[in-house]
Amino acid sequence: AQSVTQPDIHITVSEGASLELRCNYSYGATPYLFWYVQSPGQGLQLLLKYFSGDTLVQGIKGFEAEFKRSQSSFNLRKPSVHWSDAAEYFCAVGAAGSLYNFNKFYFGSGTKLNVKP
Amino acid sequence: NAGVTQTPKFRILKIGQSMTLQCTQDMNHNYMYWYRQDPGMGLKLIYYSVGAGITDKGEVPNGYNVSRSTTEDFPLRLELAAPSQTSVYFCASSSLMTGGTYEQYFGPGTRLTVT
Numbered sequence: 001a002q003s004v005t006q007p008d009i010h011i012t013v014s015e016g017a018s019l020e021l022r023c024n025y026s027y028g029a030t031p032y033l034f035w036y037v038q039s040p041g042q043g044l045q046l047l048l049k050y051f052s053g054d055t056l057v058q059g060i061k062g063f064e065a066e067f068k069r070s071q072s073s074f075n076l077r078k079p080s081v082h083w084s085d086a087a088e089y090f091c092a093v094g095a096a097g098s099l100y101n102f103n104k105f106y107f108g109s110g111t112k113l114n115v116k117p
Numbered sequence: 118n119a120g121v122t123q124t125p126k127f128r129i130l131k132i133g134q135s136m137t138l139q140c141t142q143d144m145n146h147n148y149m150y151w152y153r154q155d156p157g158m159g160l161k162l163i164y165y166s167v168g169a170g171i172t173d174k175g176e177v178p179n180g181y182n183v184s185r186s187t188t189e190d191f192p193l194r195l196e197l198a199a200p201s202q203t204s205v206y207f208c209a210s211s212s213l214m215t216g217g218t219y220e221q222y223f224g225p226g227t228r229l230t231v232t
Contacts, residue, residue: 009157034220043121043207043223044160090159092221105150105221109159 002027004093006108013081014116021076021111023091033074034092034105035065044090050074061085086115118143121224123208129230130198138193138227140208148211149191150175150221151183153204160207166191198231205229 005024013019025031032051036044048059055067065076074091091108124139142149147168152160162175166185180202182194191210195202205228209221 036223041226043225044209044221045223046220049220105162107160109157 002093002106004091004106004108006089006091006111008111009109010112010114012114012116015083016080019076019078019081019085019113021089021091021113023074023076023108024072025074025091025093025106026072027093027106032094033065033067034094035059035063035074035076036090036092037061038088038090038110040087047076047089081113081115083115083117086113088112120144121208121210121222123206123224123227125227126225127228129232130195132198132200132231134198135194135196136198136229138195138206138208138229140191140193140224141189142191142208142210142222143189144210144212144222145188146210146212146222147188148221149185150209150211151181151191151193152207152209153177153202154207154226155204163193163206195229200231203229203231 003026007022034049035047037047038044047063048057050057050067058064063078067074088110090110092105094105121142150165151163154160161177163181164175164183166172169185169188172183172185185191205226207226208224211221
C-alpha cells in the first residue's frame with residue numbers, strides 16, 4: 001500500500017542552524033515527490049518537487065531535497081534556518097499517469113518546525 | 118489569477134444542519150480535490166474530480182457529497198453535520214497538461230466546527 005511517513009512530529013532548531021526533515025515513502029510505481037509548507041491559518045504552498053533527473057532539487061526559500069531511491073526517502077534540508085521558517089511541513093507522493101487516470105497524492109502527517117531565537 | 122478560492126473561511130454548524138463549502142479555481146485545471154485536515158493527521162482525501170461531470174470517492178467520503186458541473190467549481194456538500202466533521206477543509210486543483218507540472222494548488226481552507 002502507498003504511504004508516506006514523516007517520523008518527526010515536532011522539531012525545534014535554533015535560528016541559523018541547519019535543518020533536515022525526514023520523509024520516507026512506500027509506492028509501487030515511479031514516484032513524483034513533493035514538499036509543501038503550511039503557515040498557521042494558511043493553505044499549503046509548494047516548496048519543491050521531484051519528477052525525474054537530478055536527484056537533488058532546489059526549491060523556494062532556500063530549501064532543497066534529495067531523492068534517494070535505495071532508501072525510499074526524500075528528505076528536506078536548509079543550511080540556515082530563519083525564524084520565518086517556523087511552520088508545518090508536509091511530504092507528499094504521487095505517480096505519473098494519463099489525463100483520464102486519476103493519480104492520488106498521499107500526504108505524510110506533517111512535521112511542525114519551531115525556530116528558537 | 119486568483120488561484121483556488123474557498124468560501125466561507127469559518128463556519129459553525131449545529132448537529133444535523135447542512136451546508137455547502139464552495140471552491141473555485143481559475144487556472145483551467147482538470148483535477149480538483151477536497152481534503153480534510155485533522156490535527157496531527159495530515160490531509161485525507163474526501164472526493165476528487167478529473168473533469169466536469171466526473172467525480173469519485175477518496176479515502177473518507179462518508180457524510181459528504183460533491184458535484185462538478187463546470188471546470189471551475191467543485192462544491193462540497195455536508196448533508197447532516199456531525200461533530201466528527203469538525204475539521205479544516207482544503208480544496209485543491211492540479212493539471213497534467215500545464216507544461217508538465219503536476220503539483221496541487223491549494224485554497225486557503227475552511228474551518229468548520231460542528232456543535
